[in-house]
Amino acid sequence: MLRFFTLIVFFFFIALAQSQSFTETAKEPQQDSIKKSSLLMSLGNGYFPTKYFNVDLRYLIKFNQYEGIRTGLGGITNDNFSKCYRINSYTVYGFRDHRFKYSVGGGFRISEKTNTWINLSYTNDLQESGSTTFLTDGRFFQFFEPRLLNISLFHKHITKAITVEHELSPKIFTKAEFAISNINPTYSYGYHINNSVINSFHLSTLKTALQWSPFSKFKSSEKGEEETKSAYPKFTVQYTKSFNKVFKSNLSFSKVDFKTIYKIGDEKATFSEFTLVSGIATGNTPITHLYHAYPNNITKETILQRFSVAGLTSFETMYFNEFFSDRFATLQLKHYLKPFTVSQRYKPQLVLITRYAIGDMNHPEKHENITFGSLKKGYTESGFEINKLLFGFGLSFTYRYGAYHLPDFEDNIAFKFTFNVTL
Numbered sequence: 001m002l003r004f005f006t007l008i009v010f011f012f013f014i015a016l017a018q019s020q021s022f023t024e025t026a027k028e029p030q031q032d033s034i035k036k037s038s039l040l041m042s043l044g045n046g047y048f049p050t051k052y053f054n055v056d057l058r059y060l061i062k063f064n065q066y067e068g069i070r071t072g073l074g075g076i077t078n079d080n081f082s083k084c085y086r087i088n089s090y091t092v093y094g095f096r097d098h099r100f101k102y103s104v105g106g107g108f109r110i111s112e113k114t115n116t117w118i119n120l121s122y123t124n125d126l127q128e129s130g131s132t133t134f135l136t137d138g139r140f141f142q143f144f145e146p147r148l149l150n151i152s153l154f155h156k157h158i159t160k161a162i163t164v165e166h167e168l169s170p171k172i173f174t175k176a177e178f179a180i181s182n183i184n185p186t187y188s189y190g191y192h193i194n195n196s197v198i199n200s201f202h203l204s205t206l207k208t209a210l211q212w213s214p215f216s217k218f219k220s221s222e223k224g225e226e227e228t229k230s231a232y233p234k235f236t237v238q239y240t241k242s243f244n245k246v247f248k249s250n251l252s253f254s255k256v257d258f259k260t261i262y263k264i265g266d267e268k269a270t271f272s273e274f275t276l277v278s279g280i281a282t283g284n285t286p287i288t289h290l291y292h293a294y295p296n297n298i299t300k301e302t303i304l305q306r307f308s309v310a311g312l313t314s315f316e317t318m319y320f321n322e323f324f325s326d327r328f329a330t331l332q333l334k335h336y337l338k339p340f341t342v343s344q345r346y347k348p349q350l351v352l353i354t355r356y357a358i359g360d361m362n363h364p365e366k367h368e369n370i371t372f373g374s375l376k377k378g379y380t381e382s383g384f385e386i387n388k389l390l391f392g393f394g395l396s397f398t399y400r401y402g403a404y405h406l407p408d409f410e411d412n413i414a415f416k417f418t419f420n421v422t423l
Contacts, residue, residue, distance in 0.1 A: 042054065046058050047075070047076075049078065051080055052077060052078060052080050052081040053075050053076070053077055053078065053081065054075050054076055054077075054078050055073070055074075055075045056073075056074040056075045056076065056090060058074070059071075059072045059073055059074040059090045059091075059092050060072075060073070062148055063148065063149055064148045064149065064150075064151050064154075065149075065150060065151060065152040066094070066096065066097060066126065066151075066152065066154050066186055067094030067095070067096050067097050067099075067126070068094060068095045068096030068097070069094070069095045069096070070092050070093070070094050070095075071092060071093060071095075072090060072091050072092025072093055072101075073090065073091060073092075074088075074089060074090025074091065074092075074103075075088070075089075075090070076088035083109070084108060084109045085106065085107070085108050085109075086106060086107050086108075087105070087106045088103075088105050088106065088107075088121075089102070089103055089104045089105065090102065090103055092125075101124055101125040101126065102123075102124055102125070103121060103122065103123040103124070103125060104121065104122050105119060105120060105121030105122065105123075106119070106120060106121075107119035107120070111166075114166055114167050114168075115165070115166070115167045115225070116164070116165065116166045116167070117164070117165045117166075118162070118163070118164055119161075119162070119163045119164075119165070120161070120162055121159075121160070121161050121162075121163075122159075122160050123157070123158070123159045123161070124156075124157075124158045125156075125157065126154040126155070126156055126157070126186070127154065127155055127157055127288075128151050128153065128154055129153040129154065129155050129185065129287055129288045130153065130287065130288070130290055130291060130292035130324055131292070131294075132255075132257055132279060132291060134209055134211075134236050134238050134257065134259060135163070135175040135176075135177055135207055135208075135209040135238060136173050136174070136175050136209045136210065136211035136236055136238075137211075137236070147294065147296050147311055147314055149308060149309075150296075150298045150308070150320055151320065152187070152320060152321070153185075153186075153187055153320075153321055154185075154186045154187075155183050155184060155185045155186060155288045156183070156184045156185075156186060157181050157182065157183045157184075158181065158182045159179050159180070159181040159182075160179065160180050160181075161177055161178065161179035161180075162177070162178055162179075163175060163176065163177040163178075164176050164177075167225065170218035170225040171212060171213050171214055171216060171218070172210065172211070172212050172213075173210070173211045174208070174209065174210050174211075175208075175209050176206070176207065176208045176209075177205075177206070177207045178204075178205070178206050178207075179203075179204075179205050179207075180202075180203070180204050180247050180249075181201075181202070181203045181204075181205070182200070182201075182202055183200060183201040183202075183203060183286075183288055184199075184200045184201075185199070185200075185287075185288060187369075187370075188369040189286075189287060189367070189368065189369050189370055190367075190368035190369055191251075191284070191286045191287070191366060191367060191368070192365070192366040192367075192368065193251070193284050193366070197368060198250065201250060201251055201286055201288065202247075202248050202249050202250050202251075203242050203249050203250075203251060204242065204243045204246040204247045204248075204249040205240055205241065205242045205243070206240070206241050206243070207238060207239070207240045207241075208238070208239050209236065209237070209238040209239075210236070210237055210238075211234070211235070211236045212234070212235045212236075213227070213230075213231070213234045214233075214235075215231035215232065215233075216229060216230055216231045216234075217229035217231065232261060232262045232263045233260050233261060233262040234260065234261050234262075235258075235259075235260045236257075236258070236259045236260070237256070237257070237258050237259075238255075238256070238257045238258075239254070239255070239256055239257075240254065240255040240256075240257075241253075241254050241255075242254070242283070242289075251283075251284045251285075251286065252283050252284060253281060253282060253283030253284050253285040253289070254281070254282050254283055255279060255280065255281045255282075255285070255289070256279065256280055257277075257278070257279040258276075258277070258278050258279070259275070259276065259277045259278075260275075260276050261273070261274070261275050262274045262275075265336075267336075269338045270335075270336060270337055270338045271335075271336050272333065272334065272335045272336070273332075273333075273334045273335075273336070274331070274332070274333055275313060275330075275331070275332045276329070276330070276331050277329070277330050278328065278329035278330070279291050279327070279328060279329075280326070280327040281326045281327070282326075285326060286367075287324060287367050287370060290324050290325065290326055290361075291324065291325045291326070291327075291328045291359065292321075292323060292324055292325075293315050293318060293323060293325075293328065293330050293357040293359070293375065293379065294311070294313060294314040294315060294330075295314065295315050295318035295319055295320050295321075295322060295323070296308075296310070296311045296314035296315060296316050296318070296320075296414075297315075297316060297317055297318055297319045297320065297414055298319070298320060299319055299320070302410065303410050303413050303414075303415050304415075306414065306415075306416075307415060307416060307417075308416050308417075309416060309417060309418070309419060310385065310396035310398075310414075310416040310417070310418045313332060315330075315355055315357065315379070315381060316381065316383070316396065316398040316414040316416060317381045317398050317399070317400035317412060317413070317414045318357075318379065318381070318400075321370075321372060322372065322373055323357075323359070323372055323373050323374065323375050323379070324361065324367075324372045325359030325360055325361050325374070325375055326359075326360075326361045326362060327359055327360060327361075328357065328358065328359030328360075328375060329357070329358055329359070330355065330356065330357045330358075331355070331356045331357075332353070332354075332355045332356075333353070333354045333355075334351055334352070334353050335351065335352040335353075336349060336350075336351050337349065337350045337351070337352070339388075347388065348386055348387065348388050348389050348394070349386070349387045349388060350384060350385070350386055351384060351385040351386075351387060352382075352384050353382060353383050353384060353385065353398065354380070354381070354382040355380070355381050355382070356378065356379065356380050357375050357378070357379040358375050358376070358377075358378045358379070359374070359375035359376065360374055360375065360376040361374060373404075375404075377402075377403035377404065378402060378403055379400075379402065379403070379404050380400070380401055380402040380403075380404075381398050381399060381400045381401070381414075382398070382399060382401070383396065383397045383398030383399055383414070384396075384397060385397075385418050387418050387420045388420055392419055392420050393417055393418065393419055394417065394418040394419075394420065395415075395416075395417055395418065396414070396415070396416045396417065396418050397413075397414070397415055398413070398414040398416075399412055399413055399414075400412040400413075400414075
């Protein structure tokens with residue numbers, strides 16, 4: 001029900017965008033078209049623009065196993081407010097845990113030529129345990145975020161951070177962050193260290209990340225260097241260091257993460273996409289900062305009970321909290337066939353998919369009150385998607401095989417629907 005409500009909200013903003021463009025009939029048609037295109041692009045990125053403030057659609061409504069319904073409002077100032085300063089914040093409320101979460105932040109630009117910004121933020125929110133994000137990743141927005149519906153392992157965090165973002169060149173973007181965090185898992189968990197067990201963590205971390213797009217094309221504009229042609233491969237590397245006894249930090253560990261994306265072929269016809277993600281963590285790393293392979297399957301008895309929405313890069317047959325690793329790698333291969341032209345507007349597309357994950361953990365006995373498996377034998381699933389069958393919806397079928405094939409045949413099958421919208 002919540003998925004369909006989210007879709008209704010999206011279509012409401014699309015309709016509003018269209019109505020605004022039609023009301024300005026006195027202007028030139030070309031100018032109206034540009035404005036409409038810009039508005040639709042903002043909506044596609046998850047923003048509804050106003051004069052000085054862009055409303056962030058990510059915070060309108062979501063659902064997960066810990067908070068239940070999560071709803072709120074957030075946004076960021078735009079260039080009409082200032083080209084040198086920005087303010088961003090959000091506030092949300094969880095109806096199951098009865099808690100407000102929020103973030104307040106802002107930034108100022110110190111160099112227009114290199115697009116160098118310094119940002120400050122204070123955040124009191126939840127984060128999925130075992131998830132890793134890259135500082136340099138662009139904004140990612142989905143109208144449906146299927147994995148959120150079934151995530152059960154969250155940790156609370158209060159984080160104060162300062163970040164610096166800088167373009168070494170149009171093709172090389174860097175970002176660094178120093179953060180102080182107080183972390184409390186929402187589930188029963190303890191980490192063994194120095195002959196004792198700790199249940200909460202105080203971390204002082206430094207992250208540095210670099211994103212390199214060697215083959216993309218850029219041009220100068222009022223907003224700086226803008227990507228005019230996205231070319232592949234693209235590479236991202238990130239290093240994280242947690243310092244012990246710095247601002248009362250009680251754990252020391254290091255992490256190195258790497259990601260590359262490569263596409264071959266014509267995206268308007270037939271093409272293939274390869275995504276490699278890997279990471280390694282050393283030192284005293286709690287489960288909150290280790291790795292899972294982004295599972296997206298819930299523990300239910302039948303295939304139809306597990307029917308939900310397929311993700312873009314998640315393992316559809318892997319069950320939540322089934323595996324954790326301190327070193328891992330995943331490889332995802334997608335082959336997009338040329339869309340079937342049934343009519344000018346109806347063009348479903350078949351996508352063939354194979355995913356592989358491998359990983360391991362050195363000292364699983366350090367993690368108390370949580371049970372999980374190892375990926376050292378290699379995890380494999382394959383399947384297909386038929387996208388854009390009706391109003392952006394499609395179907396996904398995935399099968400789990402190899403070393404981690406389950407005894408009951410139907411437990412290895414994931415049958416879900418997909419959702420793809422192009423603005």
